[in-house]
Amino acid sequence: MSAPTAGPIPLANARERVAERMWAGQKRLVDAFEEIDAHGRFKASSWERPGGGGGTARVLEGGAVFERAGVNVSEVYGDRVPDSIVEHRPSAGGLPFYATGISMVIHPLNPAVPAFHANFRYFEVGDGADWWFGGGADLTPIYGRPEDAAHFHGALKTWLDRHDAAHYPRFKDWCDRYFYLPHRGEMRGIGGVFFDDFTPSGDDGWTAAFALVDEGIRALEEAYLPLVRRHKNTPWTDEHRAWQLLRRGRYAEFNLLYDRGTRFGLQTNGHVEAILMSMPPHARWQFQHTPEPGSPEARTLALLQPRDWA
């Protein structure tokens, strides 16, 4: 993707302002997850990046509702934009950079509750000569229900439609193409939205992009938490659990084989525990497993195709 011409950054403290939204989002989401879980508590692990910056991973494991929930915030900077960024943003080559982001992955214990992933990020090059935002959220149901998918996509569409009616269809399509396992011919879940290299042009481009991301972080609670509350007390059996672990095997395959953030982070000596907090707490693989035709498991697989949910 070629870089659009970035408009000016309107504030001297733009980085601090974006990062403050990331840290505030982490606190708010961690509080919300703890409140729903009632039992589990987040542990914090802070790390420093040798080249500059660092972050704090906050992870809850073994909760009543969340088998694993991780919310990570990082702020990193350095003298030279990493090569993998320069590849698709050549004008950034050789310049100093600053990046901040929030990412979260939620693996609920109850197979009735979908897994959830979201991240938002901001990248600034050479004292503001170039900048972009990116982000997105997607849902991975173990047992798919159209009404859950409609709620999730509807919340994301409501957020994006406040900014530009063209965003949701474009970002939804981007997500459908990204969270896809080509070797299985399956989507990871029922999608959501995903965008990158977001640099609206014009004098107020930065302010508009910042508002989009700020509201996006806030929209996550409305998109996901109602689904947790809706299903967290649904009774489940060993068969449901076994299917959940198989689906998490697919999740592990996606993260390790295809996820750009995971592969980039590991290849650039990122903080392993913060990067791999996205992995499922338990996963399973079984030879030639095929659900019974007509079963809830087979119906879930049938939902894992791009579809108009909102």
Next chain:
Amino acid sequence: MSAPTAGPIPLANARERVAERMWAGQKRLVDAFEEIDAHGRFKASSWERPGGGGGTARVLEGGAVFERAGVNVSEVYGDRVPDSIVEHRPSAGGLPFYATGISMVIHPLNPAVPAFHANFRYFEVGDGADWWFGGGADLTPIYGRPEDAAHFHGALKTWLDRHDAAHYPRFKDWCDRYFYLPHRGEMRGIGGVFFDDFTPSGDDGWTAAFALVDEGIRALEEAYLPLVRRHKNTPWTDEHRAWQLLRRGRYAEFNLLYDRGTRFGLQTNGHVEAILMSMPPHARWQFQHTPEPGSPEARTLALLQPRDWA
């Protein structure tokens, strides 16, 4: 790696002769694993490759001794050597090819029994203008014991020393470098041997390489099965199992992030079930898990470094 000049292939039916050794090895190993397991039975799944050839995966799941054991044999051919091969064998570009191989991954149920992987392969280009063998075997103990490592490496060294005393140190070093998780700074296990692009020069080069591989397939039983028999009745607890699943998480990371066969197979639309039979049946990830200093788990981690075992 540049290609050595390949000597002539001495037989018109060389391909059939190599493939026969692969199929015979599969039968012998499957029989041996079933005999040890006493309870589990292998299922077979044959597949065809759209471009030419196919294979048969034989997989045992849920056995008394083996939670998952897979032994796969394939014979594939086509009009043009795949790009990923041409990259390190440029002279093969544009030529037809034939390849056959056997690969196996064993994930025992009992955490006292090490996991095991081995494969052997033969590649022939352009009606014998070029050819090479490759292969290897490595051991992944959940609870490492120096005497097991010494037995395993000793059996591989005995096999290789019959051919060339230089093979074992070279192939062991190759294995130590290959089965390594750079993001963890850990080896996958205690190594073994690994070689590729093996094309001994001279008129009897092919015959010598074939003998090496033929005996290598036969050497696997002596290398691994005594360790299964030694530990399969060792009592184990939930704590042992939990550690086993964490170690299998590392195994999954290696396979999906780094293993060339897995990544090549998935990227070239290989048979997913045959490729991913290498995945552990269950795996686990835990945030910042560190074994107690001095515990058997910590002592195992300390063994996962290149060391002179034989």
